[in-house]
Amino acid sequence: MSPAAETTARTTPLASPLAEVHAALGASFTDFAGWSMPVRYASDLAEHRAVRESAGVFDLSHMGEVRVSGPEAGRALDAALVGRPSTMAVGRAAYGMVVDHAGGIVDDLVTYRLGEEEFLVVANAANVEPVVVALADRCRPYDARVADETARWALVAVQGPVAAAALAPLLTLPAGAALDDLGYYRSTPATLALAQGSTEVLLARTGYTGEDGFEVFVPVADAVPAWEALLGAARAHGGVPAGLACRDTLRLEAGMPLYGHELTTATDPYAVGLGRVVKLDKDVDSVGLAALRLLAAQPPAxxxxxxxxxxxxxxxxxxxxxxxxxxxxxxxxxxxxxxxxxxxxxxxxxxxxxxxxxxxxxxxxxxxxxxxxxxxxxxxxxxxxxx
The missing domain is CATH 2.40.30.110 (Aminomethyltransferase beta-barrel domains)
Incomplete structure (x- = not known):
């Protein structure tokens, strides 16, 4: 199967694997990027304040997960993205972008290096298909495989000042590593304890709220018990389930851009103050690199x-x-x-x-x-x- 063919079939609206759980919690739903997602449970303001003061638990299963693997996966991503993922250490994550030939922003995303030859690229829900197509096309000259794994994963975020204290008892990290040692924009495989048994997850200290917190990538089959375990732990520390409405006000306060608002194909990284994520001295011919060099040399209008x-x-x-x-x-x-x-x-x-x-x-x-x-x-x- 060609890389371009390894995409997830989609219908509209898509349902989160946690949809029934949200309904039981009294969530109100909204159509967001073709997904039916909880916009709030009770009060936008209460959920916002909980994240700032204790913790909020978010369902982010609408985000896209794209695996890039193979002997030349790092070099392929250097050619596909504005950054240089090939230089990342295993366990590190980096914020970056896909741009078009004119330097316009196709999507902003986070890339995790899972192994020497394995990366996970997390894209915005509205842009999964464009990102998969772009990665497949740009990685084709390299010994690398691109696969859309969005349907395989549920993604749950626990954000807020008590997030680490709440989750520590549930998590077992490799080789006795401590959760406190997992730095910002780092990830690790971990075992998450459930009410019955456990599941293997990818744990990342990343987020979109301006607070400390974690994003937990869970196999879809374990989505419900994982959500219940994470929400239960957060509630024991004053946390609450939180919807997309408060996530938007949280990210705005933190000055974090949103695709379709601050970021579009009509904007470039320099106009939005994100030129720092662009690597202009790469030794591969990255898509949009020539345009980005010109944009970097002149002040944006x-x-x-x-x-x-x-x-x-x-x-x-x-x-x-x-x-x-x-x-x-x-x-x-x-x-x-x-x-x-x-x-x-x-x-x-x-x-x-x-x-x-x-x-x-x-x-x-x-x-x-x-x-x-x-x-x-x-x-x-x-x-x-x-x-």
Whole structure:
């Protein structure tokens, strides 16, 4: 079978392997990237606060898992992605991107090195098929295999300051390693204790909330008992099940971009402040590399900034950013994400604005349904956890 053919057949909407568990917990569902996923269980605000103060347990089974393996898997990924996965040590993870020939962002993703010849690439739900196709095409010249394993895995995240304390009793790591020794953006195989028996998982200290936490890749057959074990452990420390609504406000406070909002094929890594993940000195002809070198050499016309507002009305994605001192409210940008911050108590937003108006401290305004509400350009992220 060719790499391009090793993809997961999809229908819409797809159901999480935990769908019945969520329904029993009283979840409200939403169609997200073709998946029916829990958006909340009781209160967005309560779930958000639980992640900041104790822990939240998220079902992320809509994310895509793509395995790249073989003698030249690392070199193949160097050619497929903007980074250099071949230099990663086993057990490390790296944030990166797939870009097109013009340097536009096809998807942002995390790559885990599982072995000398084995990697796991985790893609956003909406972009699994484009990522699989891109990887299969770009890896074809190398001795590497690409397989979409999304249907094989459930993914559960436990995020929050008590995550490590909650999960430690459930996990057995190789060679007596301690959970506290697993650093940020590291992963390890582990054994997860269930109510009856155990299951082998991939444990990663990664997340999308701005808090400490873990993502647990579980075989689909063990998804339900694994969720019950992880949620039970979190609840013993004050944790709660958490939906996609609070995950969005958490990642916004942490200044983390979302594909389809901050990241699109119309944006490039430098415009959104992620040029650090691009390796321009690779010894393979990576797709988009020539365009990225040109983009790196010239200032972007628009850049991603943080905006702080006042009051209770929050800027929303798509709202125009204007210069209040310009003629007739000159449009100088567009909001990509915005919300009333549950943690900070005031409106926050990310926006792509003209580079000339992007300095911290600049006063701008957002057109909120015909009313120009003042905002100030501030540094990202809006929130940093105390370590």
């Amino acid at each position: 628009r850049v991603l900034v943080g905006l702080r507002g006042e009051g209770r009305r929050a800027p929303r994605a798509g709202y125009a950013v204007v210069d209040p001192l310009g003629a007739d409210g000159e449009v100088v940008g567009e909001v990509t994400s915005g919300a009333l911050s549950p943690t900070l108590g005031h409106p926050i937003a990310m926006a792509l604005v003209d580079a000339a108006r992007s300095a911290v401290g600049t006063t701008l305004a957002v057109d909120v349904r015909g009313t120009a509400l003042p905002v100030e350009v501030v540094e990202l992220p809006f929130y940093r956890r105390q370590r």
